Amino acid sequence: MGEHNGPVDAVRHAYWSGLNAQDVGERHARRFANAHEANSDQPDAERQMDNHNNGVGIGIGLRNPNATIAEMVDHVDQEYENGGLMTAPDQATNPNIRTYPDNSAY
Numbered sequence: 231m232g233e234h235n236g237p238v239d240a241v242r243h244a245y246w247s248g249l250n251a252q253d254v255g256e257r258h259a260r261r262f263a264n265a266h267e268a269n270s271d272q273p274d275a276e277r278q279m280d281n282h283n284n285g286v287g288i289g290i291g292l293r294n295p296n297a298t299i300a301e302m303v304d305h306v307d308q309e310y311e312n313g314g315l316m317t318a319p320d321q322a323t324n325p326n327i328r329t330y331p332d333n334s335a336y
Contacts, residue, residue, distance in 0.1 A: 235276060240315040243280050244287030244306045251291025252302070259288050275319035282316045 243263075250259035263284035267277050290305045291297075297305060309315055 235279065235317075235319055237310065237315075237317045240279070240283045240317045241306055241310055243283035244290065244309060244315055245302065247284040247287030248289075248291035248294075248302055248306060249287075249299075251288040252295055252297070256288060256292055259291065260284075263288070273319065279316040279319050286314055 247259055247263050250262050253259075254262075263281070267280050267284070272280075286309055287306065290302070290309060294301065294305055306315075310317075
């Protein structure tokens, strides 16, 4: 698990959205992210998880507008390590579920 609805997916969404926020600002980054999720046939819980991670990434990009690509990777990784990204669709429907970096629930 990981590439779809797991840690890799969570990091990818946050990183992409963070770079967009740096490049085009909050308004357009949110529009890109929302358009991407709106055109998906995924279940609601998955969409909510992706929207959360997109929002976290946008926040990272806005707080670090001059960060290099390597620094953005570090910022997103740190957010993941601190439990700030949703790594399982169950978290979208039950926000009390948190996951360890290996994606097991606690």
